[in-house]
Amino acid sequence: ELADLIVNSSRVFSATQARDDELAETIRVFPSFLRETRSTMVRLQRFARDTRPLVNDLKPVADELGPTVRDLGAFGPDLAATFKSLDPLIEESRVTLPEGARLLRGLEPFLEAAHTFLPEFNPALSYLDFQKQQLSDFISVPGAATAGTLPEKRRGESGGPTGPRHYLPQVAFINNRSFEVSKRRLSNERGNSYLAPNALLRQRPFGMLESFDCRPSGGEKPNARERFPPCFVQPPMLFDGNKYPRLQRGKAPVKPAPFTGNEGTAPASP
Structure with a gap:
């Protein structure tokens, strides 16, 4: 074992000697690395202090997420079954999607016409x-207004077909001005x-x-x-x-x- 240790140590020193330039460069830039690390740690500490209230506010939300995560776990088999059943849909879409694309291309003239028509229709x-x-x-009042009926005509009576006869009740106000003609609006x-x-x-x-x-x-x-x-x-x-x-x-x-x-x-x- 001592012999192996001596041999391995010799190999380590040989490898280190072969890379002495890289090692020297590493040692040279190490102080800069330490300075940058110190600055980064200061910023991280400041960030931790600033985000502590947010983390505290999120703790109740995280506690409430437990049931949701459990429900998502129970939903997993159904979701997996859904993806497995998509194979027939994907196979069918190879035919239907090109047809749908053809339909959309055919709608272009209609949409161009609608662009002219809708600004007039929407107001x-x-x-x-x-x-x-x-x-x-x-729309609704005429049906109720004509709901009244007269007795049905008996078969054989003159004056039109048999069946229920509806009537429309009306009220008209007639006075001495009803049929008056005037060239100007009355007072x-x-x-x-x-x-x-x-x-x-x-x-x-x-x-x-x-x-x-x-x-x-x-x-x-x-x-x-x-x-x-x-x-x-x-x-x-x-x-x-x-x-x-x-x-x-x-x-x-x-x-x-x-x-x-x-x-x-x-x-x-x-």
Whole structure:
């Protein structure tokens, strides 16, 4: 063993002598390495102090992650089975993916046309969304309004086919002005073709619906006079701030409609 030690020591010294230049370079740069290591350790200590509050804050989160990690372990077999069952899907995709790519290429002319059509169509959809309560009533009310029926015709009676006969109840107000022809607007006119979605709610403080304008009466008239009702001007719409909707290409604002209160661009107060 002593002989082996002497032989091995001789080999070590021989190898060291062969690399004395590299060893000298290592010893020369070692002080610089120590200085850089000292600077790095200072920065690491500063980083440890700064991150200690964060680590303390994360400890409760780490404790809560235990059940999640356990659940992920239980989920592992299902996930492995999912990946194993992907083989038929991958095989089928060799046929379907090229077909899907061909479909997407064929959609290019359609999308080019939609780029021209949608900027015109979206503003209309935006306004219909603002007036969705009125749109819903327009669709649903006719069915309820025509639900009434007359007795079924008996077979053999003249006047059309047999079966249930529906009718539409209506109320019409007729007075001495109903068939009157005038070249100018009458002073008692209180019309409005652009009612706000909550017009029926806003009428409560006024006692009547707001008008589009009050020009026939010479301006707003908060107090009723003999034979003439009061007149209140409806403020600009919440949709776009105009008296009536002015749909513009490429502009489709999403404005929630007022349904439950007296909201508006002006208060509902006489």
